[in-house]
């Protein structure tokens with residue numbers, strides 16, 4: 001879709017969260033690592049925020065507490081202690097994390113605070129055992145230059161990461177507290193980004209500065225972006241958890257499309273003369289329609305003594321299935337809302353029926369029972385009466401908001417760049433001081449010392465890499481945007497492999513492999529160094545790099561030599577190569593007799609098919625030319 005972003009009044013602000021690779025966590029001496037094994041310790045909690053702490057808390061989260069949600073925390077001894085369990089006060093701020101955050105702030109020309117104060121920010125979804133997140137502002141009012149445009153950095157903060165959600169069973173949510181307390185740097189831009197491309201460029205530029213400190217973690221989940229996006233006549237939407245910098249432009253693009261789509265729905269409803277009074281909370285039990293149904297979901301619900309409940313959405317026919325942005329429809333928005341507010345699995349609506357085993361006859365009976373006009377839509381849910389009622393009430397509310405356009409809400413990013421409803425937008429977060437952690441004063445001398453040993457700025461690095469390694473600009477940018485710039489320099493210095501080959505392997509090849517869903521993060525820097533070493537010594541070919549990395553991603557702990565052997569990618573000796581050639585040439589006698597020197601091309605193709613990746617192409621050409629000459633002669 002071609003959108004003039006300045007015309008629609010797009011405004012975007014970015015919030016980048018990056019995990020730091022420090023020795024210890026932010027408030028204790030545990031290792032900032034995640035564990036895969038079974039937990040050694042589990043404990044059950046039910047957070048009960050007091051009224052005073054609730055303040056402006058978002059109503060949805062409070063709603064969840066009323067439903068008696070319990071939290072099961074999982075831990076092991078290496079990654080958690082009494083601090084994460086909230087049985088012991090936090091220790092002093094980790095100085096390594098503070099120094100890294102200060103370095104980032106200085107690289108963004110931000111004004112450092114005189115004294116770092118730890119604050120508590122209320123969190124009541126259970127992701128923190130304490131019920132709040134500890135955070136501290138490090139610096140304010142920075143600035144970055146994005147292709148000549150100044151983008152203000154509102155603040156650089158240091159905070160503790162939250163526990164990670166492992167799943168949900170009934171009304172118990174499972175969290176693992178290994179991630180809780182890992183230091184995170186938060187960088188927030190002003191909402192002055194006016195196009196999807198600009199948003200992505202800004203995110204990438206922030207990423208480059210963060211990585212320049214050499215103190216950040218890498219791999220999926222270690223950097224997360226939140227985006228605040230609005231358009232004229234639309235609403236301010238907060239999108240949480242974009243995990244890849246390359247997805248930022250897509251997320252912005254889709255969100256603009258989604259908001260424009262919702263504005264079109266609003267205009268259509270206006271034309272159809274719908275008003276709020278027409279949309280009623282009349283929930284009707286329609287279970288009788290589905291007594292003989294072939295629809296599995298409904299059948300299962302009914303067999304559990306649950307009910308099928310429906311509401312009418314007047315004049316909404318056709319609007320629920322209208323695509324707002326790829327894979328995002330008003331119908332799917334309503335389904336997400338129903339899941340959140342009513343804890344149901346999903347909804348049915350007449351725009352998408354007949355389907356799922358529901359017949360035309362059933363739809364007709366349903367419409368009769370709900371008393372609809374042709375332009376009306378019906379939404380129904382099969383679940384426990386209470387859940388079905390809660391979800392349908394939430395859908396009625398959502399339908400009313402469709403008359404006004406785009407409702408303000410917090411959304412979660414999906415891996416494909418689309419988003420889903422997460423919860424209503426909370427009020428401004430309430431902060432209060434963390435009295436257990438003493439403030440840190442920043443002496444002038446200390447700051448001066450930091451300033452004199454700042455890491456190389458990305459723009460300097462671009463110039464240096466171009467000059468030192470003869471890379472083209474595109475490749476330099478790619479390697480800087482990747483997580484491998486240090487490794488690149490190390491390998492380029494210690495081997496004679498062409499820097500371009502190394503850079504392409506660490507950027508484009510890695511990206512292509514990742515796109516195939518392979519966890520390329522599992523391949524360590526040491527393995528990659530070993531791989532380039534083998535290419536350097538001629539034990540394997542540069543053409544084999546991609547296959548070897550793929551193999552290593554799937555065989556954790558294996559050596560590169562094992563990969564080469566198991567894939568049959570060891571180089572072929574010249575002797576063996578000549579034998580293969582001789583055989584091929586005698587098999588193709590008539591071709592050679594026919595075409596003479598012209599047989600070189602086809603023969604070369606046949607040989608490369610057999611030996612690709614196991615021999616240098618130049619060598620094949622050389623030998624073949626010689627052999628062909630003597631064969632013809």
Ligand SMILES: [Zn+2]
Nearest residue numbers: 028030080081
């Ligand atoms: Zn700890």
